[in-house]
Amino acid sequence: MNPASRVNRSSPRCAAIALAAACLAAVTAIPAHAAEKYPARPVRFVIPFPPGGGNDILGRAFAERLGERLGQQWVVDNRGGASSIIGAEIVARSAADGYTLMLGTNSTLAVVPNVKKAIPFDPIKDYEPISLMSSSPYLLVVNPGFPARTVKDLVALAKAKPGELNFASPGHGTSNHLSFELFKLMAGVDITHVPYKGTAAMINDLMGGRISVMLVSTASVRPHVLAGRLRALGISIAKRSPAMPDVAPIAESGVPGFNTASWVGLIGPRGLPPAIVAQLNKAIADVIQGGDLRERLTSQGFIPEPSTPQQFAAYIRSELERFRKVVKAAGIQPE
Structure with missing residues (x-):
């Protein structure tokens, strides 16, 4: 038999084997993360x-x-x-x-x-x-027994007692901390910073009267304000929040232009x-x-x-x- 004719008759099979091998190589070359549907685990x-x-x-x-x-x-x-x-x-x-x-x-x-x-x-x-x-937005909150009942009252009290009032934050260098520093700058008051390691502990100390005031997220203290355990003096954004419609913006009640969240x-x-x-x-x-x-x-x-x-x-x-x-x-x- 002519060798050339033998090769021709077997070439379809060889081509099929070669194609299968090429496809397998291509599949195995795909990175695992590309083939995995995301997310495949928690x-x-x-x-x-x-x-x-x-x-x-x-x-x-x-x-x-x-x-x-x-x-x-x-x-x-x-x-x-x-x-x-x-x-x-x-x-x-x-x-x-x-x-x-x-x-x-x-x-x-x-x-x-x-x-x-x-x-x-x-x-x-x-x-x-x-x-x-x-x-x-933050709420500016105090203990119900705190003498200031408005933002203007707080500013006046702080100016009368520079450095004697204190404010809490979840830690040095948190947004709560710097937002209150901005409040101090714009209000022209001196209030001492007391850093905590989290929000829950400082809220407990505010309710216990060990802290004067704080700026804290609305969600963190809204239940306490509604229950009368804390008093909200103002909210940190330029308009009222649907969640706390009775709380006026700080900018309208004592510190014009204050706006942060x-x-x-x-x-x-x-x-x-x-x-x-x-x-x-x-x-x-x-x-x-x-x-x-x-x-x-x-x-x-x-x-x-x-x-x-x-x-x-x-x-x-x-x-x-x-x-x-x-x-x-x-x-x-x-x-």
Whole structure:
């Protein structure tokens, strides 16, 4: 038999074998994460604050809905302490695979970098912004037995007793701390800072009369105000909140122009795959716009507001600069 004719008759089989081998090689060359549907297992959601505060309340509400939306549980991991640095470092050093994410706040990403001499993360270089989630105005609250009943009363009392009153925050370099420093600057008063390691402890001390006043998220103290355990003197944004309609803006009741709020968003380690970023960004928009989450959060004092990753990144940069100016004007020395 002619060798050439033997090769021709066997060539279809050889071609089929070669094609199968090529397909197998192509499949095995695909990275595991590209072939895996995300998320394929529970997501670790780091909240860099202790349980019980406004950030924890908000983070858990989103974790529940995002778990439902994406089909995998979001396991909340409260890593409070060191002004949120502990949790932030954990996430910055985690694998960029979408399974370790963080509730990024203005305290962590914009305030702490301006008040600490050295931190183990870079708020711009170490994280992938995914979406803004919500903002939250602060309530200026006092113990019901405190002599000041209005913002004007508080300012007058503080001016009469410079340095004798005190205010609490969840820690040096938190957004609560710098927001109150801004209040002091604009009101022209001297009130002593008492840092705590979380929101729950400082609220207890305010109710116990050991602290004079504080600016704290609406969600954290709204139940106490409604129950009469605390008195709200004002709210930190320029208009009244649907959650606390009887509380006037601080800007209208003693400190003109005062306007600030905390905010939170979803971030992950730098280098998250763009497809995962896009999927998470869409999931956040979906849970805010659909279902009862928006109404639920608004009733507690939050203002849900999603964004694009690019908008969130730009916002973080602008907030870094805003708080840099507050720190400089207040004469705060980095620790």
